[in-house]
Amino acid sequence: MLIRFLAVIPMAALLGAAPYLLQQPGPQQAGSQAAGQQEAVEFGVPANISSEANPVRPTSAGMALAQRMYGYDCAMCHGKDGSGKGDMAATLKTPVKDWRDPATLKGLTDGDLFYMIKKGKGDMPGEEGRQNDEGLWNTVTLVRSFAKK
Numbered sequence: 001m002l003i004r005f006l007a008v009i010p011m012a013a014l015l016g017a018a019p020y021l022l023q024q025p026g027p028q029q030a031g032s033q034a035a036g037q038q039e040a041v042e043f044g045v046p047a048n049i050s051s052e053a054n055p056v057r058p059t060s061a062g063m064a065l066a067q068r069m070y071g072y073d074c075a076m077c078h079g080k081d082g083s084g085k086g087d088m089a090a091t092l093k094t095p096v097k098d099w100r101d102p103a104t105l106k107g108l109t110d111g112d113l114f115y116m117i118k119k120g121k122g123d124m125p126g127e128e129g130r131q132n133d134e135g136l137w138n139t140v141t142l143v144r145s146f147a148k149k
């Protein structure tokens with residue numbers, strides 16, 4: 001009887017807290033930020049890479065190369081303009097997101113994007129071996145540049 005009573009207390013406390021726990025993300029922005037970080041954690045981006053700021057300062061030569069590689073390796077799915085409407089996109093099971101909307105990649109850090117591009121994700125093949133890390137970081141800069149200001 002006593003044990004049963006004791007068990008009820010944490011349950012009641014949890015139920016009481018539930019509305020606050022559910023409310024936690026609050027504003028829209030925090031919600032998309034949190035969703036992005038959850039996506040990165042689920043994908044397995046190592047914490048030290050996730051928190052890494054883009055270490056490569058873009059030069060015109062570096063960005064020209066990133067642009068060329070994007071044309072070869074990415075545009076067929078992500079579209080020349082980052083819209084997600086490349087020719088192959090319609091054949092994939094997973095939708096390809098529209099990066100022109102600044103909200104799309106807001107929750108993902110530069111490190112998250114770097115790691116996803118390097119390793120590949122879902123239907124997307126990894127770029128590892130096709131570009132060195134410097135090229136991959138420039139590609140992150142390029143991917144971010146599609147967002148409308």
Ligand code: HEC
Pocket residue numbers: 069070073074075076077078088092094095096097113116117121122123124125127139143
């Ligand atoms: C075969 C089609 C395909 C190619 C080629 C491809 N991607 Fe993707 N990409 C996808 C799909 C589909 C996803 C979503 C994967 C998922 O979440 O399951 C994705 C996800 C991403 C993401 C994570 C953020 C997001 O929008 O979901 C980044 C960043 C990315 N791609 C960049 C690139 C870059 C850069 C290249 C070229 C080096 C590339 N992709 C090549 C299909 C492709």
